[in-house]
Amino acid sequence: MAIPWQFRRVLCQAVSPATLLLAAEAWAAPPALAASEVLPAGIVAVEPWAATAGDRQGLGFLVFDQISQLSSRPIKATALPLPRLLNELKGGSVALAVLAATDDRDVFAERVCELGKFTFGLAIPKSSKGPRTLPELSGKTYAMIRGVHNHVLPQLTSMKPYPVTNMTQGFSMLSMSRVDAAICVRPGCASAMRNTRVSADDMDYLPLLSLPIVIYATKASRGWPDFEALKAGLKERCAGKEAQTAFAALLAQFD
Structure with missing residues (x-):
């Protein structure tokens, strides 16, 4: 609401320039955010x-x-x-x-x-020869979530990635022998296994990185x-x- 000119003149005479400046800034400023803002x-x-x-x-x-x-x-x-x-x-x-x-x-x-x-690793079906190392997995295919597991890529350059949308899909591919291993990120790996036919007792776990x-x-x-x-x-x-x-x-x- 506009202030009538008669009152503006009285206010300007009664209030200091500094006070008027602060009032103008407050008038122009956006409303303060509520303390309870989500x-x-x-x-x-x-x-x-x-x-x-x-x-x-x-x-x-x-x-x-x-x-x-x-x-x-x-x-x-x-x-x-x-x-x-x-x-x-x-x-x-x-x-x-x-x-x-x-x-x-x-x-x-x-x-x-x-x-x-977070612990990033590979879940690999157990072998009668015992747990395998990364050099032994050279050329093998592993399931990894598309665009999410980039942290571990430098350690897996000798292997072939098979992109999946989530760990559950990766373990499904592993159960059907479509891949040789699957990225297993903890927490979450065990619950993803439970969603598929893969049993943790049948898997070896090869840790790669912790963050x-x-x-x-x-x-x-x-x-x-x-x-x-x-x-x-x-x-x-x-x-x-x-x-x-x-x-x-x-x-x-x-x-």
Whole structure:
């Protein structure tokens, strides 16, 4: 509503220029965000974190329920394909994401909570000759999730990848002898095996790589209220014994 010119003249005479400047800035500024604004979070759309893009079932959603309790902030998690999730975290469209920690991701996001460890390995049918080594698997075919398991590719250059959409499909291919081995990521590998005819007792496990499972916070904040305080609080609370026990129990459900 416009201020009548008679009152504007009186106000300008009665109020200092500095006060008028502050009032003008406040008038022009966008409304402050509510302290209870829901924070957007991202989960890779792959089992066990979430089955498909848009799905709201899986380990990732359980993790963000815990993070919401620890931070006392409402969080809305969405399952996204990995390339899109990384782009949205980098650009600040997503405030938080649960991911494997890597040096390249540290460039655009900050680690604020460690949940446990990812272990990447190969599941290989047991042989009468005993567990096999990577050199013995040269030229063999292995199932890997398309666009997700790039961390382990440098160690598997002597093998042939067979792209699949998830670990369950990879183990299905293994049960039909369409592949010689399958990527097995823990947590999640055991639950994927249970979805197929593959028995863990019939498999040898060849570990390849271990990476921390972390909650990343974007470095491109969109002005969420108290976001810096939230990150500092999560770093402190996540390291506590109670939180680590809760995270371990969640991960164990899928391992």
